[in-house]
Amino acid sequence: MDQILIVDDQALFRQAMRLGLSAEQLDRQLEPIEASNGLEALDAVRKNPNIRFAVVDVFMPVMTGIEFVRKFHEEMPDRFRDCRIFMITTEGNRELRAEMRQLGVVAWLIKPVDPRKFCQALKAKYVRTTSASAQR
Amino acid sequence: MSASESNETVEAQRQMLTFIREFASHRLRQFTNMPDLQSIPIEERDISYDHWISEITLVFPGIKLSFRAHFSSKVARALSQTVLGDKSFDSNITHSFMNEYCNLTAGGMKNLISECFLQAMKQNAKPVRKSEPPRLGLPRRAPSFDAARLPESENPKSMAWAYPFSDERLICVSSLKLDLEALFEVTAMDLKTFADTLATVEDPRERLKKQSQENDFVISV
Numbered sequence: 068m069d070q071i072l073i074v075d076d077q078a079l080f081r082q083a084m085r086l087g088l089s090a091e092q093l094d095r096q097l098e099p100i101e102a103s104n105g106l107e108a109l110d111a112v113r114k115n116p117n118i119r120f121a122v123v124d125v126f127m128p129v130m131t132g133i134e135f136v137r138k139f140h141e142e143m144p145d146r147f148r149d150c151r152i153f154m155i156t157t158e159g160n161r162e163l164r165a166e167m168r169q170l171g172v173v174a175w176l177i178k179p180v181d182p183r184k185f186c187q188a189l190k191a192k193y194v195r196t197t198s199a200s201a202q203r
Numbered sequence: 204m205s206a207s208e209s210n211e212t213v214e215a216q217r218q219m220l221t222f223i224r225e226f227a228s229h230r231l232r233q234f235t236n237m238p239d240l241q242s243i244p245i246e247e248r249d250i251s252y253d254h255w256i257s258e259i260t261l262v263f264p265g266i267k268l269s270f271r272a273h274f275s276s277k278v279a280r281a282l283s284q285t286v287l288g289d290k291s292f293d294s295n296i297t298h299s300f301m302n303e304y305c306n307l308t309a310g311g312m313k314n315l316i317s318e319c320f321l322q323a324m325k326q327n328a329k330p331v332r333k334s335e336p337p338r339l340g341l342p343r344r345a346p347s348f349d350a351a352r353l354p355e356s357e358n359p360k361s362m363a364w365a366y367p368f369s370d371e372r373l374i375c376v377s378s379l380k381l382d383l384e385a386l387f388e389v390t391a392m393d394l395k396t397f398a399d400t401l402a403t404v405e406d407p408r409e410r411l412k413k414q415s416q417e418n419d420f421v422i423s424v
Binding site for chain 2: 078174
């Protein structure tokens with residue numbers, strides 16, 4: 068089963084995402100995996116080869132989402148290419164957005180994010196194509 | 204420009220704190236999807252009742268802004284239900300609503316104040332001092348036994364207000380620590396001009412939302 072990695076230091080958001088996935092019945096196709104910082108997220112991608120999507124908060128303790136994306140891209144470029152990453156932040160920094168886009172991040176989501184609406188968009192736009200070979 | 208506290212400076216501080224209160228209210232309405240939520244004033248000074256605080260600090264050259272939410276577990280549960288629905292969750296999850304709310308408020312203020320600094324730099328060819336990048340801390344949650352007193356209402360550098368929830372209140376306190384000389388060195392603005400600019404600057408989030416209609420990378424959901 069494919070997996071979705073939810074990376075946020077706030078337990079509320081991680082739980083809200085799980086509920087959104089369940090409400091859209093996406094949890095039948097995507098097993099949710101949680102991480103509360105970038106370091107845990109890196110560990111998760113090393114251990115879970117079926118992670119196909121990642122929703123990543125930018126500012127977190129221990130390791131930021133930006134640093135996680137950089138390290139993921141550097142360590143596992145093939146896995147990175149097969150994973151659709153969505154960054155979530157209040158941050159308006161243009162340089163960071165440009166760098167993440169350059170690396171291959173799919174979207175930059177502006178907080179506050181409605182997890183249910185995000186899951187609806189994920190279902191409509193991306194999940195159907197999961198079984199096909201991922202192409203950017 | 205004098206660094207002492209003139210009446211104009213005091214008024215400008217209150218203006219900035221009022222702006223922060225209105226922005227925090229706007230964020231809470233967005234986050235909870237409760238468009239009719241309004242802040243109410245607080246009369247008493249001692250609010251200690253074995254509760255929690257979440258707080259966050261934002262630092263710019265010349266400006267240190269702290270935003271704190273005082274809440275009971277009951278309020279945290281009521282508020283988190285606006286996001287999670289009526290199921291029961293442990294306090295780690297329900298309390299994190301407050302951390303996220305502080306994050307959203309301070310993150311938004313960071314974007315707005317950054318816009319003010321950008322505008323100042325465009326208008327003024329030669330600042331005396333280069334602006335350091337802003338620093339936004341991570342929200343911190345702690346029991347509130349030792350921080351239960353509110354600022355005096357006549358204190359120009361702090362403001363407290365409340366939102367009624369579930370027969371209790373969510374109490375917010377915003378404080379400003381200002382170095383007016385440092386602010387002027389970087390922006391060439393006195394505090395009144397800075398506060399006026401803050402009230403009129405375009406929210407980068409709104410600009411990004413408009414851009415999101417034109418590209419598929421920046422998304423507002």
